[in-house]
Amino acid sequence: MTRRATKALTQPMYYVLLSLKQARHGYEIMQYIEELTDGRVQVGPGTLYSLLSRFEEDGYIEMISDKDNKKIYLITESGNDLLKNEIQRIRFLLEDARKVSGGDKNEF
Numbered sequence: 001m002t003r004r005a006t007k008a009l010t011q012p013m014y015y016v017l018l019s020l021k022q023a024r025h026g027y028e029i030m031q032y033i034e035e036l037t038d039g040r041v042q043v044g045p046g047t048l049y050s051l052l053s054r055f056e057e058d059g060y061i062e063m064i065s066d067k068d069n070k071k072i073y074l075i076t077e078s079g080n081d082l083l084k085n086e087i088q089r090i091r092f093l094l095e096d097a098r099k100v101s102g103g104d105k106n107e108f
Contacts, residue, residue: 009086012043016051017083020061020075026052029073055079 009017015033024032026048033043043051052073055061060079065072075083 008089009082011041012047013051014083014086015041015043016048016055017060017075017079017086020073020079023064023072023074025070025072 015037016029019029019032019036026045029052030043030045030048033041052061052071056063056073058078059076060082061073061075063071064074
């Protein structure tokens with residue numbers, strides 16, 4: 001696989017996309033991210049709904065239901081591709097850090 005630079009996702013962007021591997025509504029997304037990261041990452045409602053709107057507009061997620069005033073979203077194939085690219089970018093960062101520090105795979 002070639003190493004090509006991709007635009008990095010912010011931490012909230014990454015976790016919102018990751019959380020939408022399963023269908024969720026806004027509050028569930030916030031709870032899931034906080035639980036997944038043991039509280040290290042918290043995405044507030046302003047950030048979340050701004051990202052949901054942007055991701056939906058860009059075709060990375062889609063609203064699959066709007067019942068009881070709860071919009072439920074799910075990642076699209078395009079969103080999955082974006083997420084896979086970000087995961088690969090992070091792998092490259094770790095590989096480069098290992099080279100510099102002389103560490104092995106278990107160091108980080």
